[in-house]
Amino acid sequence: xxxxxxxxxxxxxxxxxxxxxxxxxxxxxxxxxxxxxxxxxxxxxxxxxxxxxxxxxxxxxxxxxxxxxxxxxxxxxxxxxxxxxxxxxxxxxxxxxxxxxxxxxxxxxxxxxxxxxxxxxxxxxxxxxxxxxxxxxxxxxxxxxxxxxxxxxxxxxxxxxxxxxxxxxxxxxxxxxxxxxxxxxxxxxxxxxxxxxxxxxxxxxxxxxxxxxxxxxxxxxxxxxxxxxxxxxxxxxxxxxxxxxxxxxxxx
Numbered sequence: 001x002x003x004x005x006x007x008x009x010x011x012x013x014x015x016x017x018x019x020x021x022x023x024x025x026x027x028x029x030x031x032x033x034x035x036x037x038x039x040x041x042x043x044x045x046x047x048x049x050x051x052x053x054x055x056x057x058x059x060x061x062x063x064x065x066x067x068x069x070x071x072x073x074x075x076x077x078x079x080x081x082x083x084x085x086x087x088x089x090x091x092x093x094x095x096x097x098x099x100x101x102x103x104x105x106x107x108x109x110x111x112x113x114x115x116x117x118x119x120x121x122x123x124x125x126x127x128x129x130x131x132x133x134x135x136x137x138x139x140x141x142x143x144x145x146x147x148x149x150x151x152x153x154x155x156x157x158x159x160x161x162x163x164x165x166x167x168x169x170x171x172x173x174x175x176x177x178x179x180x181x182x183x184x185x186x187x188x189x190x191x192x193x194x195x196x197x198x199x200x201x202x203x204x205x206x207x208x209x210x211x212x213x214x215x216x217x218x219x220x221x222x223x224x225x226x227x228x229x230x231x232x233x234x235x236x237x238x239x240x241x242x243x244x245x246x247x248x249x250x251x252x
Contacts, residue, residue: 034055056078069118074099087136098125103159121155125163139177142168179229180246187221221252 012154079094101122106114131145146168153160173183193215227246234240 052123067150068104068116070103072101073101086197089131092129092131094129096125096127096129099123099127100129100161103155103161105159119155119159121153123151123153123155123161126150126152126153140172140174142170142172144168160193162214163188164218166190181229182226183224185223187223189219189221191218192216219252221250224249 021166026196064077075096075098077094079092082091083089083222084091099122100127102118103121103123104116105119108114127147127149129145129147132143146166148166149163150165151161151163167188169185169187171183171185175181225246225248227244229244230244
């Protein structure tokens with residue numbers, strides 16, 4: 001009878017593999033040999049992905065590369081904060097620039113072999129943001145924010161990053177001494193282009209799956225909320241605690 005192997009996990013004492021927690025995976029010497037590797041680093045560089053029905057049985061090995069570089073981003077930003085009308089209005093304005101390069105993707109080397117690669121292209125992102133906060137009265141406040149992004153991409157593969165040109169939101173909040181408060185928030189998110197990954201494109205070319213729409217449509221979201229604070233008491237730690245009931249609704 002073969003003796004069961006033991007491992008040491010977080011508990012720091014040896015225990016049989018069959019008694020380890022379910023979220024612990026044990027890689028044995030035999031697993032490494034069957035995979036065709038000679039050590040753990042080589043094993044981690046070789047990942048196999050197999051398709052399941054209704055797709056045809058295809059096993060693809062994903063290989064790492066010793067010269068794979070980390071993804072890079074270089075960013076610059078500048079901004080200003082100003083207060084007006086005895087600090088009843090605050091205006092924010094920011095501009096930024098980001099340069100992305102060496103994005104990592106998986107590229108097919110053959111029908112059964114893929115490899116991690118650095119894309120030789122790059123992307124430049126130019127953007128601006130502005131916002132205003134208002135103290136209208138003692139019980140009414142409001143805000144508005146707007147941002148714009150211009151993404152210029154020169155990637156050669158399917159590693160393009162998607163993002164909307166325009167986003168903005170506005171909101172009002174009222175809070176009264178009776179314990180009643182209410183708020184209304186409106187959000188707008190512009191359409192964005194996000195090309196599908198290479199695996200989707202390959203399956204679509206073979207007629208196995210439909211190619212997803214690379215454009216995500218714009219959407220609007222309205223949030224309404226009202227609540228009533230009916231009790232306030234001091235916690236044991238000394239800070240005040242509220243008991244309240246609230247009703248909220250969202251529409252898009």
